[in-house]
Structures are given as C-alpha cells and as structure tokens.
Amino acid sequence: MEARGGRGEKPLSATDLRDRLAIDFLGKQFVDSDLMSVADMAIEMAGPHVVFERIRSLLSPLLPTPAHLLLPTFRWRALVTTNYDDLIERSYRLGLRNQLQNIVPIVKNTEPVEELLQSTERPVLLLKLHGCVNHAHDEHVPLVLSHEHYALHDRHRDNLYSRMNQWTHESTFVFCGYGIGDAHIRNILHRLDANGVKRPNYYIVTPTMDEVQADYWSKKKVTLIQSTFGNFMAALNAAIPEMWRSLEAGQGLKELSVRKHFRTNRDPTPALMTALERDFRHVHASMAADPQNARRFYEGFDTGWGAILQNLDIRRRVMNDLLLKAVVEEIDSTECRLVLLRGPAGSGKSVTLKRAAMTAADELDQLVVWLESDGALRAEAVLELADLTGKRIFVFVDRAAVHLASIEALLKAVRQKNALVTIVAAERDNEWNIFAGRLAERWKPLEFRIGHLAPREIEDLVEILNKHDSLGLLSTQPRPQQIEAFQKRADRQLLVALHEATRGKAFEEIVHDEYLGIVPDRAKRLYLDICTLNQFAVPVRAGIISRVAGIRFNDYRENLFDPLENVVLTDENRYTGDIEYRARHPKVAEFVFQGACPTDESKSAQLTRMIEHLDVGFLPDRIAIESIAKGRVLSEMLSSAAYGREIYAAIVKALPDAAFVLQQWATIFEYAAHDGSLEEAEKLAHLAKDLDPKSKSVAHTLSEVARRRASAERSPVLKEQFRRQARKRLTDAGSASDMLVMSSKCKILVDEVKDLVESIGDDHDEDAAGRLSELVREAELEIRQAQQLYHDTADLDETQWRLSAILGQHAKARSALERAWRKQPRGASVALRLPRSTLRTTRERLRRC
Structure with a gap:
C-alpha cells in the first residue's frame, strides 16, 4: 500500500516477512520456504507472543500515505481488510478537517457492533479479517499467519466473514491491494455465482493488467482499473467534489421542531x-x-x-x-x-x-x-x-x-x-x-x-372499533352484547381480547389459521423463522434470514412481500443499515411458533437452526439468544430435558464465554426440569463460576443446587453436608438482606422442617417435638423478615405456603406442635405455627393466654 516509515521503512511483502521471520527465529537456510511453513516453525521455536510482537514491531513504524488520508474524506458503507497494520485506523484518528466518518474497527465476533456504532459519531465499520497488530496477543483472534491459523482463520471471527458476505449481495466492492488472481476475490465471486446472486458491479484496482484479463473479468461483472492505490484515491478525490461527499439526507429536520423550547x-x-x-x-x-x-x-x-x-x-x-x-x-x-x-x-x-x-x-x-x-x-x-x-x-x-x-x-x-x-x-x-x-x-x-380492561375502557373500545368498522363478527350485534363480549374477556391481554371478541375464535387458533393459509411454502417458512425470534420481542435482521433461508431482502421484496404483507413488518436500522423483519406483535409470533412446532423435537430443531446463524455482535441477535437461554423459558416450552440440552449446546457454541448461559442451564433447566440432573447442574454452575468468579447470581445458583441435592439425599449425613455447603455458598451470593439470599435461607429451613416432620415417629419423642418447634419458629421468623423487606414476592409466598402445607398434611407434626404448646401454654408464636386447618383451635388458645 505504498506506506513508508519515518526513517524510510518500507511495507513488507509476504516474501519480505518470510525472510525476516526465518532470519530472526530459524536461520537463513529457511528463506526459501513458504511463509506459512516458516511461521509454523518460528511459533513452535519462540512462541506466538514473541513472533507476533516481532511482526508488530516491523509494522508499527509505517505511516499513513496520502491515499490513506483521503479515505476519511469519503463516505463508505464499510471497510474490510486482511492486513495486520493499523494504517486505516490511524488515518481516521487524525481528525482531519474534512473527515466525514469515524472508524469502528472490529476484530472478533463478540464485539458489540451496535453499541460501538451508537457510541461513535458518524461511524463506519472496519472489519479486520486476519487480525490486527493492536490485538496481536489476543489468543482468540491471533494474526492469521501459519498453516494452523489459516485452517482456523474464521474461529471467533466467522461472523465478520458473514457480515462481509451479506454486503457482497447488495453493495459495490472496490478491491485495492489484492492481485487479480487473489483467492479472496475468487472465492467471493464463485460463491455468489454458484448461488445465482444478482449483485452490483465490482472493481479491482491493480497496477498491471491486459486486455485478456479485462475481458475475462468484465464477463463476471468486475471492472479492472489500472492504477495504484495512491493514484486511484487521488483520481477519486479529483473527480468527486467535497460538497457532494458531505450531503446527508434529513439532517437538521428534527432540530427545528425542538427549537421552540430553547431559552437561548x-x-x-x-x-x-x-x-x-x-x-x-x-x-x-x-x-x-x-x-x-x-x-x-x-x-x-x-x-x-x-x-x-x-x-x-x-x-x-x-x-x-x-x-x-x-x-x-x-x-x-x-x-x-x-x-x-x-x-x-x-x-x-x-x-x-x-x-x-x-x-x-x-x-x-x-x-x-x-x-x-x-x-x-x-x-x-x-x-x-x-x-x-x-x-x-x-x-x-x-x-x-x-x-x-x-x-x-x-x-x-x-x-x-x-x-x-x-x-x-x-x-x-x-x-x-x-x-x-x-x-x-x-x-x-x-x-x-396496566391492568385489565375497565368497564369504561370497554365502552370506549367498542365505540372506536365501531367507528372504524373493526368489530368483525360483533358488528351486527346490539351494543350491550358487544360490550358483554369484551367483558367476558376483560381478564385477557388487550391484543387477545380484540382478536377473540371480533372473530369468535381462540387467539391461538386465529393465529395458527393465518400461518397455515400462507402460500407458497417458502413464504410460510420465512414467516416461521421471523416468528421464532420475534416472539422474544426483538427484530429479525435480514442478514440472519439470508443466512438461514437464503432469502435476501431484494428477493423478499420482489417475490414474498405480497403473501406476507398482512403479517410481517419491515424497517431499516439507523445505525447498521440492516433491514429488520418482525411479526405484528411478539404474542402473535409466540403462538405461530407454538402452533408450527408442537413437539419438543420440532421446537428444538427450529430454535437450534436459528441460533446457529445468529451473530452475537448485533444486539437483537444477542438478546434473542439470551432470551432463549433463560432456563425458565425452555423448561416451560419443553417437556424433555434432552431436547433442552441440544438447544443449550447450540447457545454455548454461539456464546462460549457467557457465564450467564451456563448458569441458566444449571439453575432452571437441569435444576428444575423433571428429568434434569442435579449433578449436571452442579458441573455447569462450577463452569459458570470459572468464567465469572465474582458473580453473585452464579454463587446463588451453586447454593440452590446444593440445597436441592440435600433434599434428594436419603443419608442424614449427606443431607447435612449439602446444607452446610448451601449456606456457605450463600455468603458469596450477596448481602444477608438480598432477596435471593433471604429466600434461599427460608427454603433451606423449610426443607429441614420437612425432613424432621417425616422422621418423627409415634413414640412421642419430646426432644424431636422441641426441635421441630424451634425449627418452625426460626423458619417463620426468617420468612416474616424477608416479606417485610420484599412485599408480594411470589418466591417467598410459595415458601410460606409450603411450610403451612407440610405442617397441615402431617398429623405427627400437628401432634408434636401440640405437645410443644402444652409445654409453653402462653407461647403465642407456637400457636401461630399451627396450620390453617387448626386455626379455630389456635384462636381459642390465644384468647386464654
């Protein structure tokens, strides 16, 4: 790229880099080997950090050329490079007077694209496909240099390639610094041709060419421009006036409306x-x-x-x-x-x-x-x-x-x-x-x-539906019957009530009939793919649909818009430029998914298929994956843990370093599913702790797993061991007043009450009765203190109900508490512990105290 260093250093060709590495790490006898082989041996001899640092030291002195400095003066859809250097980044960071965009470099999958774009004024993405000297020591995305690196070149950056491939369908590409026969260019063209993609014309800037080559490439919709990078950028600069480059539609329109509030x-x-x-x-x-x-x-x-x-x-x-x-x-x-x-x-x-x-x-x-x-x-x-x-x-x-x-x-x-x-x-x-x-x-x-529809709201709703001829089957009914139809459904969500009252069928049936009526099957499948993700209230990027179903937005607009016009909405993301699809409402999407995938097997297959194509660098995709990962979602959706494990395996592959995913898998799925495994939950929770040692939620999960394992054990010794473990782990899960910590303490005490109740015999063991009385007192006190801090908490209410149920279902427990009462006739607290079935007797005794 014609760059030079401050002391005249020149950029390195592949041959130059091979020779430097061979001389520095192996010896002159290896200068005739290929670069990848030399890199393999150099890394084996000196280690990757030393070799990559040497490459960084060779590239760092290079300075941006005048051509590099012209890049920021144009608007680009994106920039993509396989170079290791940071010349492009440095060109943009100079803050030139006529700079139109600011660079956002991306080197690996997990970097949050939208967050980075939103935090940058006038952003433009730069994808660095083969690594960067600024991340040379990141073991997840090493410089692509050796045979091993090339074999694994897309590991942790496959989404970068997918983003570029998506742009190849609809954007004009200008290749600079690549030979006419470059494998990257040929691979892109062969893939697009094989898939029958209609793409824009591409350009290759090359210093050397002949008529035969130009004719060959023109037949492939590629125009050769005989020029160096420097001359090409200079010609571009001369041909396009600066005023034309800086135009941006719509700027300033919203500023005018808000100005009336200004005091200056x-x-x-x-x-x-x-x-x-x-x-x-x-x-x-x-x-x-x-x-x-x-x-x-x-x-x-x-x-x-x-x-x-x-x-x-x-x-x-x-x-x-x-x-x-x-x-x-x-x-x-x-x-x-x-x-x-x-x-x-x-x-x-x-x-x-x-x-x-x-x-x-x-x-x-x-x-x-x-x-x-x-x-x-x-x-x-x-x-x-x-x-x-x-x-x-x-x-x-x-x-x-x-x-x-x-x-x-x-x-x-x-x-x-x-x-x-x-x-x-x-x-x-x-x-x-x-x-x-x-x-x-x-x-x-x-x-x-926002609660259920109130009577006045129902009257207003009927009035406005009538005004806009939207009462459906109710349109011929008298007004009292119209209002009654909505009153019967006032406890349903508004969207559900609107559908059921005006169409006379269950909402699920209405939505499923809509789905079945879509033709052709290709459109129906696309709708299901959109609903699979949109049920989690996130838009579905066109790039995902392109990867999953091979349907590009142009294809959708030309061939599938009509059959999906009444069920799918489209919009354009202001930052990424992506087209986004969504169903008319997430609740509709949920019922479409449930109706189209009625079995565990079909749900697992569809969710896994979508997860495998999500790009976690984009916020909607990440939210979708994290929503699916919620153990409660899957445990309610599936009846078999085996299919849930298949889904989680796909999620872990997409988010390999996310402690949250492993914690959810452990907490709610393996822990709560009827055929889950507590041993597997323990293992997953420890893996989550390794990824995030300071996570309080992971510590709480480990405590809850130990509590459940204690309840599942028959041995009193093992029960006690696991409960000690559960209490110890709670100390890392938050303060003593944290809701989850207090809730778990209450559950452990109620578990102990249950075990003690079930162990009480018919021999009127007064010691056991006394222990039960004290344990119940402690459990009640802990629950009461927690409820004072956290009102209307379902978890605490359920624990309190479970304590009452345990005491109410066991005659031996009631007998033991009666004996404790007789020992403490004025002990009002013991009376309060008796189950509701004995409340009348309790009140009589309280009156005698």
Missing part, C-alpha cells in the same frame, strides 16, 4: 443534532408519521405514531395516574426520576406509553423525546438539551430491559449535573423482574401497572 439562540452541537436525527424523536402534535390502517392496528400492526396522531387508541385509566404523578407533579421538582409502566405482553403498554408521551407534549406543553427502537440513549445529548431549554426533559423509553445500562448511566449523569430529567419507561413484567433487579433496587422507580 445558541445552536445545538452536531452531536445533539445527530442524536435528534438518529436516536430520539421529538414528540409533538405536528410531527410526521406514516399513515396507520385502522383495521390492521387493531390486529396488532402498530407501524409507528400514525395510530396516536389518528386517535385510533383508547385512553387507559392508568395513563391519567401516570401523567399526574410523573409529569404534572414533577414539573417543578428538582429531582431526577425513573417511572415505570409495566404489564404482560399484549396488554397495550407501548401504545399507552406513546399516548402518554403525546399528551405530555401536546396538552401539558412539556419537552418530550422518545427513544427510537434502534437509538442510543445518549446522556450527553439529553444533558445538552436540558441546558439549552432550562426545562425538564421527559425521556420515554419502550422495552426498558434492553436499555438498562444506558438508563442507569443517564440517571447517574443527570444526578451529577443536577439536570431536570424524568425517564418514563415501559417493560413486560417477566423481563423487568429478571433483568432489572439492580436498577430497581438503586433507583426505586415509581411504578404503574
């Missing part, structure tokens, strides 16, 4: 303008939105803000409470606040959150911004907006569990700067309970729950 004439920074363009939507009554078809909206097809602007929704009573507490009463407050709207999937949270945002902006004249689904929650942008306006900023965030780290970072920044900010978030109950424990404990959100 100061212009927002480019970073804030970018955030208002990509990350946030300024909510106001005059904002633009795509039209929303009313009937499709009531089927779950929410295409954006059209339904709100067209007033297709009903106002839920919880919204008034939320606006009063979270907006009206907060306007003059000086505190930052986190507000949460929660409820089950399909209950109408997202629409209610949007309506609350619009009402706050329009009727209450507040400054409201909505975090876009693929946006970054940038603290610096929110703080700048607060400074420019001097007003409280209301930030609305749907799917809060996806943004927990960003929400906490924003809250910390707001508190530190004493800014006026309220975050109003929404999330499904199960997602919030699983992932948001730390955030909820620290920031104590003001919570609102």
Whole structure:
C-alpha cells in the first residue's frame, strides 16, 4: 500500500516477512520456504507472543500515505481488510478537517457492533479479517499467519466473514491491494455465482493488467482499473467534489421542531443534532408519521405514531395516574426520576406509553423525546438539551430491559449535573423482574401497572372499533352484547381480547389459521423463522434470514412481500443499515411458533437452526439468544430435558464465554426440569463460576443446587453436608438482606422442617417435638423478615405456603406442635405455627393466654 516509515521503512511483502521471520527465529537456510511453513516453525521455536510482537514491531513504524488520508474524506458503507497494520485506523484518528466518518474497527465476533456504532459519531465499520497488530496477543483472534491459523482463520471471527458476505449481495466492492488472481476475490465471486446472486458491479484496482484479463473479468461483472492505490484515491478525490461527499439526507429536520423550547439562540452541537436525527424523536402534535390502517392496528400492526396522531387508541385509566404523578407533579421538582409502566405482553403498554408521551407534549406543553427502537440513549445529548431549554426533559423509553445500562448511566449523569430529567419507561413484567433487579433496587422507580380492561375502557373500545368498522363478527350485534363480549374477556391481554371478541375464535387458533393459509411454502417458512425470534420481542435482521433461508431482502421484496404483507413488518436500522423483519406483535409470533412446532423435537430443531446463524455482535441477535437461554423459558416450552440440552449446546457454541448461559442451564433447566440432573447442574454452575468468579447470581445458583441435592439425599449425613455447603455458598451470593439470599435461607429451613416432620415417629419423642418447634419458629421468623423487606414476592409466598402445607398434611407434626404448646401454654408464636386447618383451635388458645 505504498506506506513508508519515518526513517524510510518500507511495507513488507509476504516474501519480505518470510525472510525476516526465518532470519530472526530459524536461520537463513529457511528463506526459501513458504511463509506459512516458516511461521509454523518460528511459533513452535519462540512462541506466538514473541513472533507476533516481532511482526508488530516491523509494522508499527509505517505511516499513513496520502491515499490513506483521503479515505476519511469519503463516505463508505464499510471497510474490510486482511492486513495486520493499523494504517486505516490511524488515518481516521487524525481528525482531519474534512473527515466525514469515524472508524469502528472490529476484530472478533463478540464485539458489540451496535453499541460501538451508537457510541461513535458518524461511524463506519472496519472489519479486520486476519487480525490486527493492536490485538496481536489476543489468543482468540491471533494474526492469521501459519498453516494452523489459516485452517482456523474464521474461529471467533466467522461472523465478520458473514457480515462481509451479506454486503457482497447488495453493495459495490472496490478491491485495492489484492492481485487479480487473489483467492479472496475468487472465492467471493464463485460463491455468489454458484448461488445465482444478482449483485452490483465490482472493481479491482491493480497496477498491471491486459486486455485478456479485462475481458475475462468484465464477463463476471468486475471492472479492472489500472492504477495504484495512491493514484486511484487521488483520481477519486479529483473527480468527486467535497460538497457532494458531505450531503446527508434529513439532517437538521428534527432540530427545528425542538427549537421552540430553547431559552437561548445558541445552536445545538452536531452531536445533539445527530442524536435528534438518529436516536430520539421529538414528540409533538405536528410531527410526521406514516399513515396507520385502522383495521390492521387493531390486529396488532402498530407501524409507528400514525395510530396516536389518528386517535385510533383508547385512553387507559392508568395513563391519567401516570401523567399526574410523573409529569404534572414533577414539573417543578428538582429531582431526577425513573417511572415505570409495566404489564404482560399484549396488554397495550407501548401504545399507552406513546399516548402518554403525546399528551405530555401536546396538552401539558412539556419537552418530550422518545427513544427510537434502534437509538442510543445518549446522556450527553439529553444533558445538552436540558441546558439549552432550562426545562425538564421527559425521556420515554419502550422495552426498558434492553436499555438498562444506558438508563442507569443517564440517571447517574443527570444526578451529577443536577439536570431536570424524568425517564418514563415501559417493560413486560417477566423481563423487568429478571433483568432489572439492580436498577430497581438503586433507583426505586415509581411504578404503574396496566391492568385489565375497565368497564369504561370497554365502552370506549367498542365505540372506536365501531367507528372504524373493526368489530368483525360483533358488528351486527346490539351494543350491550358487544360490550358483554369484551367483558367476558376483560381478564385477557388487550391484543387477545380484540382478536377473540371480533372473530369468535381462540387467539391461538386465529393465529395458527393465518400461518397455515400462507402460500407458497417458502413464504410460510420465512414467516416461521421471523416468528421464532420475534416472539422474544426483538427484530429479525435480514442478514440472519439470508443466512438461514437464503432469502435476501431484494428477493423478499420482489417475490414474498405480497403473501406476507398482512403479517410481517419491515424497517431499516439507523445505525447498521440492516433491514429488520418482525411479526405484528411478539404474542402473535409466540403462538405461530407454538402452533408450527408442537413437539419438543420440532421446537428444538427450529430454535437450534436459528441460533446457529445468529451473530452475537448485533444486539437483537444477542438478546434473542439470551432470551432463549433463560432456563425458565425452555423448561416451560419443553417437556424433555434432552431436547433442552441440544438447544443449550447450540447457545454455548454461539456464546462460549457467557457465564450467564451456563448458569441458566444449571439453575432452571437441569435444576428444575423433571428429568434434569442435579449433578449436571452442579458441573455447569462450577463452569459458570470459572468464567465469572465474582458473580453473585452464579454463587446463588451453586447454593440452590446444593440445597436441592440435600433434599434428594436419603443419608442424614449427606443431607447435612449439602446444607452446610448451601449456606456457605450463600455468603458469596450477596448481602444477608438480598432477596435471593433471604429466600434461599427460608427454603433451606423449610426443607429441614420437612425432613424432621417425616422422621418423627409415634413414640412421642419430646426432644424431636422441641426441635421441630424451634425449627418452625426460626423458619417463620426468617420468612416474616424477608416479606417485610420484599412485599408480594411470589418466591417467598410459595415458601410460606409450603411450610403451612407440610405442617397441615402431617398429623405427627400437628401432634408434636401440640405437645410443644402444652409445654409453653402462653407461647403465642407456637400457636401461630399451627396450620390453617387448626386455626379455630389456635384462636381459642390465644384468647386464654
């Protein structure tokens, strides 16, 4: 690439590098060997760290050429290289006056692509397929140099190749620095030709060529440009004026709408303008939105803000409470606040959150911004907006569990700067309970729950459905019968109630009939693939569908759009540029998956097939894998642990270093499944601990496994040994007041009560009765203390119920507690321990105390 060092150092060809390595590590007699063989022997002799460090020292002196410095002055879809050096990165990091993008280098699968793109202003990806001198000592992605490295070149970076392959379908490639016969170029072209892919024209920049070569490549839709890299970039620079390169559609449009709230004439920074363009939507009554078809909206097809602007929704009573507490009463407050709207999937949270945002902006004249689904929650942008306006900023965030780290970072920044900010978030109950424990404990959100349809809400719903001719089978019924149809289903989620009341069939049946009616089979299969992942409330990237089913977006648009028009939505990610698919609602996707995959075998095969093609560098894919990995999800979905193990094996392959996956496999699946293995759970939990030694949740899992093993043992000695182990492990699982720790302590005590109750004989052993009395007292006290700290916790309520059931089902236990009572006639606490079946007797005794 024509680079030179400050002292005249030249770049190394493959031959030059071979000679240097041979002389440095082996001897001159090996200079005639090939590079990979020399590298093999050098690494064997000196070790990889020494060899890679030598290569780094040879490449580091090289400086970017004028051609490199021109790269940042153009907009690129992406950059890809097999070079080890960091000349491209250094060119971008100089911060040139006319630089249009900032580089985001990626060297391995697990780097979070979207997070890196979102944290970079005007980002462009750089894929480093063969490693980088800046990561030369990363054993997961060594420099691809020796025979072994080439054989394993895609290990831990196969997703990088997949991303590049996806771009080859739809983007123009310009190859610089590669020979006409380069294997990389030929492999790409042969693969595309074999698959019949219609791609754009490609270009190869090469210093030497002839007419025969040019004619050969032109037939393959590849144009040869006879030039060096330097001359090519200079010609490009001369041919395209700078003004044309800097044009970016839409910039500044959203800035104008928010300016009415400014208290200063100061212009927002480019970073804030970018955030208002990509990350946030300024909510106001005059904002633009795509039209929303009313009937499709009531089927779950929410295409954006059209339904709100067209007033297709009903106002839920919880919204008034939320606006009063979270907006009206907060306007003059000086505190930052986190507000949460929660409820089950399909209950109408997202629409209610949007309506609350619009009402706050329009009727209450507040400054409201909505975090876009693929946006970054940038603290610096929110703080700048607060400074420019001097007003409280209301930030609305749907799917809060996806943004927990960003929400906490924003809250910390707001508190530190004493800014006026309220975050109003929404999330499904199960997602919030699983992932948001730390955030909820620290920031104590003001919570609102979206409940069942109230009578007034049902009347409003019937009225608006009638207005938009969307009552379906109810349209011919009198108004009282229409209202009654919804009242019968008031305890169902809103989406379910809408379908069942207007179509007269079970929601599951409606959704499955839709699926069966899709033709051709190729479209039906695509819909199932989309639903398999979208049931976890994540968009499904077109790149995944291309890898799984071989269906590119152009193919979908031309051949499959019509049969899927009423069941699939598409959108474009603002950062990655990916097209994303989703069903009309995650609840619909869930029922499609369940209906199409009714057996454990079919569920396992479909999930495994999708997991194998996910790219964990992208957030939606990672969320999908982590959602599938939740042991409770699989234990409820499958009846056989064997199929669950197949799915977990695929997940571990995709996320080999994720302690969370192994912990979930151990905790809920092997631990809770009826045919799971506690020994396997112990093994998996220890593997998770090796990956994350400080994890409190893993320590808690190890404690719970030991507790269950104690209950499964027959030997009193082994029971005691495992319970001591369980208690000891709890010390690493969190503070004594942690909910999980307290819950486990309660469970261990109740387990001991159960064992003691079952061991009591008919010989009226007073010592055993006394031990039982004290043990029950200790268990009750522990449960009561835990419930005082954590109200309405299902886990604690279940433990309390189990204690009552154990005592109520065993006559010997009641007899032993009666004897303990007689020894302590004024012992009210013992009376309280008696089961509910003896409550009347207990009350009589309490009156005598």
